Amino acid sequence: MPEGDTVFRTARMLDATLTGHQLTKSDFRVPQCATLDLTGYPVESVASRGKHLLIRVADLTVHTHLMMDGRWDVYAPGERWRTPAHKVRCVLANDSFEAIGVDLGLLRVFPTRLEHKAVGHLGPDPLGHAWDPEEVRERMLMRPDLPIGLSLMDQRNLTGIGNIYRSETLFITKVHPLMPVGAVPDLARIIERCFLLLHANKDRNRRKTTPTELTDPYWVYQRTGRPCYLCHTPIEQMPLGPPEKDQERLAFFCPTCQPVPYREQTEPAAATAV
Ligand SMILES: [Zn+2]
Known part of the structure; x- marks a missing residue:
């Protein structure tokens, strides 16, 4: 898309x-x-x-x-x-x-x-004149339980982010797509990364989110099963979006660089027992 x-x-x-x-x-x-x-x-x-x-x-x-x-x-x-x-x-x-x-x-x-x-319902546009990252953050935090991977693609929060930028931004910021918005440690950084990636690509004919040393244009997008460039763990995918558009709504991520959320909730329980 x-x-x-x-x-x-x-x-x-x-x-x-x-x-x-x-x-x-x-x-x-x-x-x-x-x-x-x-x-x-x-x-x-x-x-x-x-x-x-x-x-x-x-x-x-x-x-x-x-x-x-x-x-x-x-x-x-x-x-x-x-x-x-x-x-x-x-x-x-x-x-x-x-x-x-x-x-x-x-x-x-x-x-x-x-x-x-x-x-009029659309959120701020990273490529528009009235870009306001704080407004985006406020809009996203209105639904703190929503997975960040869905919140980023909700055009009412910010507009212009699709499947590619969702996956790439979350990999770069090391956040799992299922992490609830309210639990994301640095939401402002994710929003800033969306802005920077879109601007870096607005004048390019071939989109690229990786450094020039990498020939592959993407860190994780459509790289399922191939090794992560940082840790060599196979990249995974998961459906995350409206079911009728599953193929276009797959989120791609590295399970090691982007640890699953909730892990922190189980480990402290053990710590309490000690
Ligand atoms: Zn990795």
Whole structure:
């Protein structure tokens, strides 16, 4: 699933190609927008908000979400698409470029003044202007019993974190994905690491969370059964998220570097007996 940095780059690409230009063509290939034609209207701006993409045309907002497999591609006018036409959900073109939205998980259009209804619930965006780590911490601590691995992906806490950054951030900070938020020793450090990883990758085409000496881009993500780079213990995986999306919701971790929580609760009992 695309993470916040992917959507950020997509927004930047569309902003560079569409903003400030009148549309010479618009084609919405979803039933609820089928009759909408924005030809002749100028694109005012393109912005990302976590994993949401907002294309503002005149007084309207074209709101898309890439969900699992969606993406936006940009072509020169008349250039042959490298994707089957039936996968294309939206076409926005001007004199110089043609942008196509492929396999978009969400596509809807509404007055820009109603944007808050679509994205107002989202927490602070590490790649946005109003990033506020303390607010993120407060939002996460409102549900102290929730496993940190779920809390990080709750877009109401902070927005833009998906499966990859969840696993990588928790490995880097040595916290097990099941540890309750309220028991995490340094929540602020985890939040800061999310911010740093997203920023480190926002200008890269290939995401990487490991140091340059490592060829593998990730510490633990999709490395199940392979040795941890720090301690050689085989990396493990566990489903952690909505059951209907298990494959995309697997959390990856090193059982040695990220010890399971609750161990501390059993060992002190023995200590008391002594
Ligand atoms: Zn390890």
